[in-house]
Amino acid sequence: KNLEVLLETEAEMKRAAEGVAKGMSEGLKHGVKHRRSQLELESIEAYDPEAEAKFVAALQS
Template sequence: NEHLSQQVAALQEQVSGEEKLKAAFDEFKWYEDDRVEQRCAELDARVAKGMSEGLKHGVEHGRSQLELESIKAYDPKAEAKFVAALQSLKDLKFSLLDQLKGLKDALMDVFMVALYLESDTGGDAPQYIRDLRPSSSQLT
């Protein structure tokens, strides 16, 4: 009976740990999604500003009877560069996220070791990361 109680307690602890891990993963995913959305918004603002300035300069050049191609700053490849930059943003990979997705069916110990970041000194790590840091007894 004591052995069964210990097994139940161990399973409850594992479920609790998995719930914390899922919550941390969801928070991490939200954080990364927010970063991408923020970068896209910044890029949209820059594009809008560039278009506005381009239209303004186009009108000024038109008034002075200059062709856009005759201006030194004109870059005929600007659109291609813009498309390439958007594509590279779309293809942006988050290696930690990919690694964690690859471990979705792994044992909890393996997953916890993957979450341990060597650069986290503890003091500057977010609380949810410090809470999830495995103890030495969990890794053996």
């Protein structure tokens, strides 16, 4: 009986760890995409100081 409980607990812990790892991976992907977008916007701003205002206006329209 103790072995069964131990194996069930181990399986639950593995599922939880997989969920945490997946969440972290998705978070990192989002962070990389967000950072890449910010870098692209900063590059555009170097050529057009009003780029951010234009970007916000485009999102709102």
